[in-house]
Amino acid sequence: MEPQLSHRVAGSVATVVVSHPAKRNAMTAAMWRALPPLLDGLARDPAVRTLVLTGEGATFCAGADISTLQGSPQEAQGLSVAAEEALAAFPKPTLAAVRGHCVGGGAQLAAACDLRLAEEGALFGVTPAKLGIVYPASSTRRLVSLVGPATAKYLLFSGELIGTERALRTGLVDEVLPEGELDKRVAELTRILVSRSQLTQAAAKEFANGRTDRDAHWVEQAAGSSDTSEGVAAFLERRQPRFGWNVPTTR
Incomplete structure (x- = not known):
């Protein structure tokens, strides 16, 4: 199978799959290049309300495919950073x-996601x-x-792999699931996420990521949205809310 990024959209959830089984889903230069435009298209799709990134089979991503990156390490790093920033x-x-394995470039991608769920036995490493x-x-x-300076230094200085217990304790992952339970929990959590207000989520994401210059923008968005009145009405009527605000398709 050729290395590729595949994707599907179902139930308002976009799933992007890193697929390079011959090398434990290592990212080639072409895959790094392909990720930003793929994400841009999914971000503009009003049917998409949340996104899951995962790997084909039993591995998330073992990093960068070094054999495709030998020409220019600086160019290779630029590609990985551009993909990471697009995901963030x-x-x-x-x-x-x-x-x-969630190692090297794989850990870079996982860290750029808002949430990380892992199956028991997963291994994490930052290996430059x-x-x-x-x-x-x-x-x-x-x-x-994510993990604080001490754990970040341990990971970066040593390049050693850590298991799910330490990853959970240090904040590198949010939940650890028993073998065979990861897909079920991902489906459950994404159902929750797509049912919530995109207005709340989009503003909270910007604020949590350090954007402090857009308070007025989000006040304006909230004032022009019916999400608050719908949320209050749904709560009082004991029903599920039907939030209407969507992330703009042009940004």
């Missing part, structure tokens, strides 16, 4: 569903020290924001 900027909730690579500043800051 996706305007709707994103969730990484992790099995097996094994290759003599300077990890990007933006990626380092994102890792520190």
